[in-house]
Amino acid sequence: MKKIGIMMGSDSDLPVVKKAIDTLASFGVPYEVHIYSAHRTPEQAKDFACNARANGFGAIICAAGMAAHLAGAIAANTTLPVIGIPMKSGALDGVDALYSTVMMPSGIPVATVAIDGAVNAALLSIEMLAIEDASLAQKLEDKRKADTAKVLEKNAKAEAEFNH
Ligand code: RP5
Numbered sequence: 001m002k003k004i005g006i007m008m009g010s011d012s013d014l015p016v017v018k019k020a021i022d023t024l025a026s027f028g029v030p031y032e033v034h035i036y037s038a039h040r041t042p043e044q045a046k047d048f049a050c051n052a053r054a055n056g057f058g059a060i061i062c063a064a065g066m067a068a069h070l071a072g073a074i075a076a077n078t079t080l081p082v083i084g085i086p087m088k089s090g091a092l093d094g095v096d097a098l099y100s101t102v103m104m105p106s107g108i109p110v111a112t113v114a115i116d117g118a119v120n121a122a123l124l125s126i127e128m129l130a131i132e133d134a135s136l137a138q139k140l141e142d143k144r145k146a147d148t149a150k151v152l153e154k155n156a157k158a159e160a161e162f163n164h
Helices: 011-026 042-051 070-075 095-102 118-130 134-162
Strands: 003-008 031-035 057-065 082-087
Touching (some): 003 011, 003 042, 011 031, 011 082, 082 118
Parallel strands (some): 003 031, 003 057
């Protein structure tokens, strides 16, 4: 199975990014985690992106806050799918990172999830791998069914308590 690359601009992003790591682990998807910044370690970030396809990656998740260029800089150096997580941080609470990540000019796409949307970033990357992997696709189906069952259980409790 292809690996998912997980990159974040700072270790201060890790508490949120951990949710993506945990989600990939729960699906048995292999991953690599790196703290690389478009601004602070541009050479390392570029090297990772340039070699990612040859190194067995299928998609790359990039989490960064503030003037967030990591996802765009990585996407500029690979044709693998890149998923950006705008991080909530700084004076603008992630709106700066959201705009920086989502507003990529034509030609270099970055699939952007919600501010701090680490779980969806991981699920989207798993969906990409599942295009060619039936057993992974089945796990995604099973998770959807389990999530639905949890909500219906809560609904049944609420209905029993409030609807008379
Ligand atoms: C970004 O700046 C990082 O991704 C982080 O979200 C934000 C703040 O970084 P630190 O100052 O906490 O290292 O590059």
